[in-house]
Amino acid sequence: xxxxxxxxxxxxxxxxxxxxxxxxxxxxxxxxxxxxxxxxxxxxxxxxxxxxxxxxxxxxxxxxxxxxxxxxxxxxxxxxxxxxxxxxxxxxxxxxxxxxxxxxxxxxxxxxxxxxxxxxxxxxxxxxxxxxxxxxxxxxxxxxxxxxxxxxxxxxxxxxxxxxxxxxxxxxxxxxxxxxxxxxxxxxxxxxxxxxxxxxxxxxxxxxxxxxxxxxxxxxxxxxxxxxxxxxxxxxxxxxxxxxxxxxxxxxxxxxxxxxxxxxxxxxxxxxxxxxxxxxxxxxxxxxxxxxxxxxxxxxxxxxxxxxxxxxxxxxxxxxxxxxxxxxxxxxxxxxxxxxxxxxxxxxxxxxxxxxxxxxxxxxxxxxxxxxxxxxxxxxxxxxxxxxxxxxxxxxxxxxxxxxxxxxxxxxxxxxxxxxxxxxxxxxxxxxxxxxxxxxxxxxxxxxxxxxxxxxxxxxxxxxxxxxxxxxxxxxxxxxxxxxxxxxxxxxxxxxxxxxxxxxxxxxxxxxxxxxxxxxxxxxxxxxxxx
Amino acid sequence: xxxxxxxxxxxxxxxxxxxxxxxxxxxxxxxxxxxxxxxxxxxxxxxxxxxxxxxxxxxxxxxxxxxxxxxxxxxxxxxxxxxxxxxxxxxxxxxxxxxxxxxxxxxxxxxxxxxxxxxxxxxxxxxxxxxxxxxxxxxxxxxxxxxxxxxxxxxxxxxxxxxxxxxxxxxxxxxxxxxxxxxxxxxxxxxxxxxxxxxxxxxxxxxxxxxxxxxxxxxxxxxxxxxxxxxxxxxxxxxxxxxxxxxxxxxxxxxxxxxxxxxxxxxxxxxxxxxxxxxxxxxxxxxxxxxxxxxxxxxxxxxxxxxxxxxxxxxxxxxxxxxxxxxxxxxxxxxxxxxxxxxxxxxxxxxxxxxxxxxxxxxxxxxxxxxxxxxxxxx
Numbered sequence: 001x002x003x004x005x006x007x008x009x010x011x012x013x014x015x016x017x018x019x020x021x022x023x024x025x026x027x028x029x030x031x032x033x034x035x036x037x038x039x040x041x042x043x044x045x046x047x048x049x050x051x052x053x054x055x056x057x058x059x060x061x062x063x064x065x066x067x068x069x070x071x072x073x074x075x076x077x078x079x080x081x082x083x084x085x086x087x088x089x090x091x092x093x094x095x096x097x098x099x100x101x102x103x104x105x106x107x108x109x110x111x112x113x114x115x116x117x118x119x120x121x122x123x124x125x126x127x128x129x130x131x132x133x134x135x136x137x138x139x140x141x142x143x144x145x146x147x148x149x150x151x152x153x154x155x156x157x158x159x160x161x162x163x164x165x166x167x168x169x170x171x172x173x174x175x176x177x178x179x180x181x182x183x184x185x186x187x188x189x190x191x192x193x194x195x196x197x198x199x200x201x202x203x204x205x206x207x208x209x210x211x212x213x214x215x216x217x218x219x220x221x222x223x224x225x226x227x228x229x230x231x232x233x234x235x236x237x238x239x240x241x242x243x244x245x246x247x248x249x250x251x252x253x254x255x256x257x258x259x260x261x262x263x264x265x266x267x268x269x270x271x272x273x274x275x276x277x278x279x280x281x282x283x284x285x286x287x288x289x290x291x292x293x294x295x296x297x298x299x300x301x302x303x304x305x306x307x308x309x310x311x312x313x314x315x316x317x318x319x320x321x322x323x324x325x326x327x328x329x330x331x332x333x334x335x336x337x338x339x340x341x342x343x344x345x346x347x348x349x350x351x352x353x354x355x356x357x358x359x360x361x362x363x364x365x366x367x368x369x370x371x372x373x374x375x376x377x378x379x380x381x382x383x384x385x386x387x388x389x390x391x392x393x394x395x396x397x398x399x400x401x402x403x404x405x406x407x408x409x410x411x412x413x414x415x416x417x418x419x420x421x422x423x424x425x426x427x428x429x430x431x432x433x434x435x436x437x438x439x440x441x442x443x444x445x446x447x448x449x450x451x452x453x454x455x456x457x458x459x460x461x462x463x464x465x466x467x468x469x470x471x472x473x474x475x476x477x478x479x480x481x482x483x484x485x486x487x488x489x490x491x492x493x494x495x496x497x498x499x500x501x502x503x504x505x506x507x508x509x510x511x512x513x514x515x516x517x518x519x520x521x522x523x524x525x526x527x528x529x530x531x
Numbered sequence: 532x533x534x535x536x537x538x539x540x541x542x543x544x545x546x547x548x549x550x551x552x553x554x555x556x557x558x559x560x561x562x563x564x565x566x567x568x569x570x571x572x573x574x575x576x577x578x579x580x581x582x583x584x585x586x587x588x589x590x591x592x593x594x595x596x597x598x599x600x601x602x603x604x605x606x607x608x609x610x611x612x613x614x615x616x617x618x619x620x621x622x623x624x625x626x627x628x629x630x631x632x633x634x635x636x637x638x639x640x641x642x643x644x645x646x647x648x649x650x651x652x653x654x655x656x657x658x659x660x661x662x663x664x665x666x667x668x669x670x671x672x673x674x675x676x677x678x679x680x681x682x683x684x685x686x687x688x689x690x691x692x693x694x695x696x697x698x699x700x701x702x703x704x705x706x707x708x709x710x711x712x713x714x715x716x717x718x719x720x721x722x723x724x725x726x727x728x729x730x731x732x733x734x735x736x737x738x739x740x741x742x743x744x745x746x747x748x749x750x751x752x753x754x755x756x757x758x759x760x761x762x763x764x765x766x767x768x769x770x771x772x773x774x775x776x777x778x779x780x781x782x783x784x785x786x787x788x789x790x791x792x793x794x795x796x797x798x799x800x801x802x803x804x805x806x807x808x809x810x811x812x813x814x815x816x817x818x819x820x821x822x823x824x825x826x827x828x829x830x831x832x833x834x835x836x837x838x839x840x841x842x843x844x845x846x847x848x849x850x851x852x853x854x855x856x857x858x859x860x861x862x863x864x865x866x867x868x869x870x871x872x873x874x875x876x877x878x879x880x881x882x883x884x885x886x887x888x889x890x891x892x893x894x895x896x897x898x899x900x901x902x903x904x905x906x907x908x909x910x
Contacts, residue, residue: 103580104579104580149861149864150861151726151859151860151861153861154726154860154861155726158725158726162725169579172724173724174720174721174722174723174724175719175720175721175723175724175725175726175728175729175860176717176720176721178726178860179720179860179861179863179864182861183864244582245582245586245589248582248583248585248586248587249586249587249590251579251583252574252577252578252583252586252587260577260579263579264579264580267579267580267582267583268580271580271582290589293605293607297582297607298582400590400592401589401590401592421596422592422594423594437596438592439592
């Protein structure tokens with residue numbers, strides 16, 4: 001079976017997020033073939049090189065999602081659409097602009113007719129319609145790049161911003177904002193103009209793929225949406241970090257650079273695009289409950305959500321976790337902090353612990369914050385090795401946001417943990433460790449003391465944590481889960497009629513398509529008495 | 532939207548702790564959301580929709596527990612209340628507030644349009660300059676039909692010296708005028724509310740920039756000729772006008788080429804080239820024909836008439852084209868503010884995360900190697 005792995009700014013580029021699990025997945029599923037369709041996010045990323053690719057990766061196609069559109073992307077259009085194409089473009093882009101211009105606009109009068117902007121579902125419908133219209137146009141005309149940067153696009157965008165039902169924030173749009181917004185929209189819509197959907201030279205691209213696996217719901221999933229539309233390829237969306245959430249965080253951080261109308265338009269576009277991806281995807285696999293909440297909020301159907309926790313390579317922690325000979329043993333008086341930045345409340349907690357149990361040491365994974373003097377008996381280590389966790393009687397682990405990787409590593413090492421309650425800590429630890437309120441030194445110290453004074457409880461919790469981690473967070477389980485999901489999706493996909501059935505693709509023969517009895521030879525039995 | 536449900540007695544921003552400290556909200560008597568709102572006021576005021584507030588709140592460590600304290604089901608509904616309650620000022624336009632000094636003349640590095648036009652235009656421009664310097668004496672010599680002597684060359688070179696110096700200075704002048712035009716356009720982009728308003732600002736700017744350049748070039752030429760030439764004043768007007776027309780043509784061609792109309796500029800320059808080459812050819816080739824007739828007709832009005840007409844007519848045509856082409860906002864994409872520090876003139880995508888400085892993920896470096904089994908660049 002051939003899987004198209006759709007990425008944006010990650011795998012196979014070494015610089016970028018999310019490469020680790022893709023690498024594990026591709027290496028783990030040796031029975032399938034992979035084609036990687038990667039969108040890169042910057043010149044620096046392209047310079048930093050790739051992961052080493054195993055042989056099941058049959059080919060890699062890349063396209064830049066940054067800078068000006070490459071000359072080659074301008075396609076046959078070359079800036080000169082015919083009259084008919086211009087009309088089609090104006091129609092579809094106008095719909096798209098109207099949809100993104102009116103997202104989040106308060107209804108003018110609830111009693112009134114919703115008017116041309118309509119309800120959120122109406123906006124989503126118009127957006128999807130326009131997106132697919134643009135995709136068809138890009139397929140026919142060979143690209144959208146020049147049209148999206150043309151004066152016509154600016155005029156369309158301008159009239160959408162001044163339309164009666166537009167969002168108040170885009171009312172004040174200046175011409176410079178129109179230019180910036182159209183350039184950024186062109187960049188976001190660039191996957192539509194690529195030749196990944198079957199080129200004229202006989203390269204079938206995504207048409208030859210049995211399943212599309214998008215690694216985020218943003219622009220990376222656009223090729224998957226199009227493949228689903230053009231060829232009926234099933235689409236699987238996996239998110240360990242919600243792309244839309246990351247978009248908002250970066251947008252908020254870079255708020256000073258762009259004006260409010262541009263940010264409003266772009267945020268609306270990404271929101272509608274994400275919702276459309278969630279709506280069309282056959283299956284969505286969030287990594288944890290936080291991601292799941294976001295996906296549900298953005299319109300993902302609960303029935304098509306299936307949580308697949310990320311896999312962490314457990315082999316480095318094997319010796320420590322099993323308490324093998326020669327590994328560091330628990331000395332009963334060392335705490336290890338592996339929960340992100342070491343903030344002052346940690347020193348307060350340490351003081352409280354030391355009042356009760358003098359001689360307790362603290363090892364901190366990370367670098368000291370400037371202007372934050374640690375007390376005596378605290379040592380810093382830049383990276384956490386298995387030995388670091390092993391040295392700790394109690395590991396204070398967690399993550400302020402997202403998946404707490406240090407906590408899982410500590411669980412693999414079989415150490416009792418105390419975690420500040422943030423992100424998805426509770427979901428990861430289950431009942432196999434203590435959870436305290438965030439930034440609360442007194443509660444943190446009390447939990448540490450309780451564990452330090454009770455070696456038996458420590459051992460029990462550590463063993464339970466290790467068992468839980470082995471059950472939930474191993475690479476093997478992660479890869480197997482995806483292998484099963486691939487098979488499930490391909491079993492639901494209708495058999496292709498256009499191409500001869502590929503024996504390597506499971507379920508390629510529809511049951512009943514070749515009945516054991518031939519239907520064509522309609523010979524009456526001899527006993528029927530006919531001639 | 533501009534003034535939704537807002538407490539009239541909200542304290543001012545003085546003394547509000549930094550938004551980074553995400554201590555759990557101590558339930559204020561009555562309204563815990565208000566405390567949260569004051570702590571994250573800037574975020575809420577700048578957010579484009581409730582989801583942005585929810586994303587940042589989560590990143591700052593405010594999760595379900597705090598939402599529950601604020602009597603909300605989840606962070607999303609808390610963010611919606613925050614979004615609805617904050618007072619939003621009318622959209623502060625970042626680009627309109629004097630930031631247009633960041634606009635700059637587009638770099639000529641990667642020009643749009645086919646490369647062929649750009650190259651052809653360059654060669655044609657070189658030919659035009661060469662003709663502008665030495666063409667008139669050459670034509671005179673050819674029309675006279677006598678063999679050119681050494682003294683003719685010396686005289687021609689010395690006569691061309693002021694023009695050459697003026698054209699060299701005109702490069703700096705043109706750069707300054709183009710920059711002034713780019714600044715005017717950047718300002719027009721930032722302050723125009725509609726494309727129509729931009730158009731009404733754009734064409735006077737082009738006319739002013741061209742007029743400024745032509746006037747300055749003419750003054751420069753006159754001054755240099757007065758200083759360096761031994762001619763008695765008043766100097767004949769036709770050669771000055773011809774050189775000015777040449778400068779204007781090249782200025783406009785360059786101005787349009789960096790804004791995506793390389794073809795029109797190159798065509799105008801090539802037309803001027805041809806118009807100058809034909810009489811020269813007619814004077815050089817023995818025999819009659821239209822070129823010879825043209826050459827003799829031009830000689831009757833003085834040799835400078837040829838470059839004057841040959842440059843002025845395409846320059847005017849190009850100006851006419853540029854008045855429509857450069858009045859389109861889409862032609863000024865490359866003059867947009869440079870927010871991306873890495874030399875991209877386009878504004879950076881607001882949603883693009885910053886790239887890590889060091890190659891590779893920080894925790895476990897993979898094995899990056901230039902391994903390309905069958906790499907195919909997307910078109």
